[in-house]
Amino acid sequence: MNITIVGRKVNLRENFKVLVQRKLAKFDRIFDTDAEATVTVTLERNRQTVEITIKQRGMIYRAEASAPEMNEALDDVVAALGRQIRKNKTRLERAKKVQQFDLTDEYYDEPDEEIEIAKRKTFFVKTMTVEEAILQMNLLGHTFFMFRDDASGEINVVYKRNDGKYGVLEPET
Structure with a gap:
């Protein structure tokens, strides 16, 4: 590493x-x-x-x-x-692509958790700028918002950070 x-x-x-x-x-x-x-x-x-x-x-x-x-x-x-x-x-x-590896250590004392999806939601992904997406996210009162970027055409996510600023998640090409 x-x-x-x-x-x-x-x-x-x-x-x-x-x-x-x-x-x-x-x-x-x-x-x-x-x-x-x-x-x-x-x-x-x-x-x-x-x-x-x-x-x-x-x-x-x-x-x-x-x-x-x-x-x-x-x-x-x-x-x-x-x-x-x-x-x-x-x-x-x-x-x-390994069969099994042993994770017994003092940091690994928690039992395995099953992943449970509580809700699934679909919606239309609108093309907009990052600024428009941040405004829409704030209007909805959410901490993240998915949209299609008008410049690249890719699906992006804007989110509110703990420090009060905003972040953008963009797919790697």
Whole structure:
């Protein structure tokens, strides 16, 4: 796994980088060597936020944790990633084309959950600009909105982020 470590508003010490490498090495048996892991550490108001994103063959695993100490936030985010991987291990197995792999670790103590779809909805996808989609989303009182982009013709999603800003999800070509 290729690991990129980025510090925002904080200087990262070498021992923290080594700790990140060691903690993410636990996932080496699950992900291929071509997997990309990005670790972003941010300092905001005496709180350390650690975000880890792992990408492999179109699958994305992302977790974020905040704590007063950087190492504590790292432990929390690695545990959250472990839970995500445990929940999605069958998808990972199919993607990696491996018969079975053992996920017994201190991070994997939760039972498997069955995915249940509570509601299915269909609607007409209108062609509009990103700004029009954000206005429509706000009018509906939703936190996300799917639309067809008038410039590219692709299906996109706008969403409201936790920081109050907006994001756009676009398909990769």
